[in-house]
Amino acid sequence: MKGGMILTSIHSMLCGKLLGDGSITQQAGRKPRFAFNHAAKDKEWCFYCYHSLNPYIPLSPPAYKRSMDPRIKKGFSESYYVQSKSNPLITTLRSIWYPDNKKSLPHDYISRHLDTLALAWWYQDDGHLKKENEIPRKIILSTESFTHVENKFLINLLYNRFNLHFALDGQNRLLLYDQFQIFYFLHLITPYLIPGMHRKLIRFNTIKPSIAASKRTTIYLPTLLKLKHPTKEINEQLSILTALYDEIKRERFYSNVLLNTVEELSTQEIKPYQVVIKPNNLEICLILKNITGLNTGQLVTLCFLMN
Numbered sequence: 001m002k003g004g005m006i007l008t009s010i011h012s013m014l015c016g017k018l019l020g021d022g023s024i025t026q027q028a029g030r031k032p033r034f035a036f037n038h039a040a041k042d043k044e045w046c047f048y049c050y051h052s053l054n055p056y057i058p059l060s061p062p063a064y065k066r067s068m069d070p071r072i073k074k075g076f077s078e079s080y081y082v083q084s085k086s087n088p089l090i091t092t093l094r095s096i097w098y099p100d101n102k103k104s105l106p107h108d109y110i111s112r113h114l115d116t117l118a119l120a121w122w123y124q125d126d127g128h129l130k131k132e133n134e135i136p137r138k139i140i141l142s143t144e145s146f147t148h149v150e151n152k153f154l155i156n157l158l159y160n161r162f163n164l165h166f167a168l169d170g171q172n173r174l175l176l177y178d179q180f181q182i183f184y185f186l187h188l189i190t191p192y193l194i195p196g197m198h199r200k201l202i203r204f205n206t207i208k209p210s211i212a213a214s215k216r217t218t219i220y221l222p223t224l225l226k227l228k229h230p231t232k233e234i235n236e237q238l239s240i241l242t243a244l245y246d247e248i249k250r251e252r253f254y255s256n257v258l259l260n261t262v263e264e265l266s267t268q269e270i271k272p273y274q275v276v277i278k279p280n281n282l283e284i285c286l287i288l289k290n291i292t293g294l295n296t297g298q299l300v301t302l303c304f305l306m307n
Contacts, residue, residue, distance in 0.1 A: 013052060016119065038079060045197060048194050066078050097109075110157065111157060114161065120193060128142070142173055154166070180292060223269045237303035237304050253292070262302075
């Protein structure tokens with residue numbers, strides 16, 4: 001069993017790497033070599049990948065490279081390059097990923113090995129989190145080198161496997177816009193992120209909700225909820241948010257039921273309610289909005305459904 005887990009782990013890492021910055025080259029008359037290259041600012045990640053993969057495939061230690069580049073202000077770029085020696089696993093992967101001497105996404109291989117570890121390696125290689133004042137705006141996976149059909153395959157796989165709703169932008173990159181989805185994605189990959197990649201996370205301790213604003217607000221709820229006394233009923237339901245917060249702290253918040261419920265809510269017809277939220281309920285609402293990406297209406301609706 002332990003050997004099977006190790007085999008799964010190496011293929012997860014290689015799957016993420018080959019979706020990202022990894023490549024398998026082959027010169028005429030020679031066996032294939034696996035390689036990857038990272039900018040000097042990602043030196044820690046490069047060395048981490050080297051030490052993680054080296055027990056399974058023979059790699060040369062990261063080598064420093066300095067390349068002249070007139071596009072850069074200082075006139076040169078700095079990077080670290082890793083290349084493997086020949087290895088039967090690399091030869092096999094070359095035939096899978098480069099069937100016609102050109103990189104082509106192997107659906108069967110990726111479908112077997114794209115798990116949360118592979119997703120995290122892919123993200124650390126080619127992912128970007130666009131944020132403003134620690135508020136996430138979108139996650140980008142740089143897939144512009146893949147074909148449109150290949151990216152559609154990845155979008156479908158990410159949805160079916162993780163319930164992640166990626167879309168393609170005009171540059172043929174995979175994008176995740178929805179805040180709830182962004183926080184869920186980061187929840188999936190965070191256990192595998194090295195400290196040097198924490199710039200691609202949200203620093204929750206910098207988010208401090210303020211309840212100085214007026215407590216009267218407009219909340220949008222599905223029309224299937226029939227409220228006679230909105231302020232009273234909503235405040236009563238919000239008392240359950242403390243239990244939701246406990247589930248988050250115990251890392252039991254995300255589930256298939258939750259993901260499917262939030263997805264279903266996005267398709268519901270909604271109705272506005274002018275209500276006054278009690279200060280303690282408002283505070284927990286703001287905290288949960290900041291760490292889940294769910295808006296107040298979604299949080300209130302979840303409370304009704306849980307009750």
